[in-house]
Amino acid sequence: MNPARPAPDAAAVTVVGVGADGWAGLPDASRAALREAEVLIGGRRQLGLLPPECTGERITWPSPLRPAVPGLLAEHAGRRIAVLAxxxxxxxxxxxxxxxxxxxxxxxxxPSSVSYAAARLGWPLEDVEVVSLVGRPTARLAAALHDGRRLLVLSADAGTPGEVAALLRDRGFGPSRMRVLEQLGGGRERTTREAATDDWRHPPGDPLNLVAVECRRAPDALRLGAVPGLPDAAYEHDGQLTKRHVRAATLGALAPAPGELLWDIGGGSGSIAIEWMRTHASCRAVTVERDPVRAERITRNAERLGVPGLRVVIGAAPAAIAELPPPDAVFVGGGLTAPGLLDACWQALPVGGRLVANTVTLESEALLADAYRLHGGELVKLAVAHAVPVGGFTGWRQAMPVTQWAVQKPRTTLNPLPGVDR
Structure with a gap:
């Protein structure tokens, strides 16, 4: 046993999981912990499941819950605390x-409601994606929608199943099959009859529920893959959009990893930040856009594509990035010639952080060439051509080539990055 960590019986706080079957479904160890506790903390419903033999002081969680945790623990320090979950x-x-x-x-x-649901449905848990909508926007479910996938959605309340059905219809997944499982593991357990989302007519039921979804995409719905490079048609935009093939190459250079934070400078339509966040549920991003109209458009795109947590900052860089949390990676898609911008992004990066900058102008290309000469990395030109009709034949229409500099920050940096006033 690790000597730095207390033995289990010396723990100051015991957390006891309780199912819908309440006290009757608890094992002996859980019952003993609740009987011996001097302080019992939980939700009103959970505390109501305990019998009189649990004599500890009963405290209902306040709202909001998370900020109250440190204070409650400190207030009852030195007493035996049991928290119900x-x-x-x-x-x-x-x-x-x-x-x-x-x-x-x-x-x-x-046992969690997810374990009960998988058992009732006969779904192997390793093949199921779990999405929690407890205290989270329904829009985040959109990122998990892929034809043939099975989802278990943790509901916030009785209205969640209806919201899930509406989102599925809106995102082109109306043929999906849905069931609602209520009070799992308890005496009032109930599962609704399976129905297509397009035909979902069930009224709100028990607030303690979980939604099971078998995803089926409508034939005419836009197909959104699981890797960067979504179709351009997936975005609302005014022309300021990193196009699909360049976007895929850019995300490849940025190399998102779980839990990392991206700064997206010059957000445009938000495509780079959105697809960064879609790579993993824990990826975070802040996009900086000086045009308020475009900023609103980014927010709409993020919600539609399942990453409503994207933070949008309205302002011009570098001033707008001064108070942002440190990034793991930075993408500069616009404003490269703003004095000090590239250097400010470089200075904000930790050792090992990545910086990727794209441009189509000669002026900004000169800055990237200087940066490459000073700090290395990769300097590439991305050229894409599309086949188009030429009379009765087919020819190539060349898109504007994009110059891209991608670099990982080394342990020591001797030179500042170049600016427009070099």
Whole structure:
């Protein structure tokens, strides 16, 4: 055992997972922890499941919950605390917040609603994607929609199934099959009859529910893949859009990894930041756009494509990036000739961070050539041509070539990046 970590029986806080079957469904260890606790913290419904033999002081979580965690733990420090959680506390539950506050944590899990649902449906969990809409916008579900995939959606309340059905219809997945599973593991467990999303007519039911979706894309719906390079038609834009093939090459150079943060400078339609975030649910991005109309358009594109968490900052760089959290990668798609912009982005990057800049103008290309000479990396020219009708024949129409500089920041930097006043 690690001597730096307390033994389980010495934990200051015990987190007990409780199912819809309440006290009757708890194992002996969980019951003992609740009986011995001097303080019992949980939701009103959870606390109501406990019998009188649990004599600890009962405290209902305030709203909002997350900011209240440190204060409640500090207020009752030195007492035996038991926190009630739904199902598995470490799966989209309160366990995460408690673990971040108190390392001396003992967790007694219960089967999660996801485990119950997979058992009822006969779905192998490793083949299912779980999307939580508890405290999260419904729009984030859009990023998980792929033909043939199975989804288990954790509902916020009784209205969530209807919202899920509406989103599926709006995103071209009306033929998908849906079921709602309520009060899983309890005496009032119920599963609705399977129905196509286009025909979903079920009224709101129990607020403790989960939605099972078998995704089926409508034949005429736009196909959105799982890798960067979505069709240009997926975006609302005014012409300021990094086109599909260049976008795929740009995301390849940026190399997003789970949990990383991207700065997207000169957002345009937001395509680079959006597809960065679509690569993994934990990827984050901030896009900087000085035009308020375009900024609103970015927000709409992000919501439609399943990444409503994209942060949009209205302003001109470099001033607009001064207060942003440190990035793991930076993409500059516009404004390269703004004095000090490239250097400000470079200075903000940590060692190992990546910077990618694209341009179609000779003036900005000269800046990238200087940057490449000073700091290395890769300097490439991306040229794409499309086949178009030429009379009764077919010819090539060349798009404007894009010059791209991509570099990873080394451990030491001797020279600043070039500016327009070099």
């Amino acid at each position: 739904s199902g598995d506390p470490m799966f989209y539950g309160i366990g995460r917040a408690l673990a971040e506050e108190d390392g001396a944590l003992r967790v007694l899990p219960h």
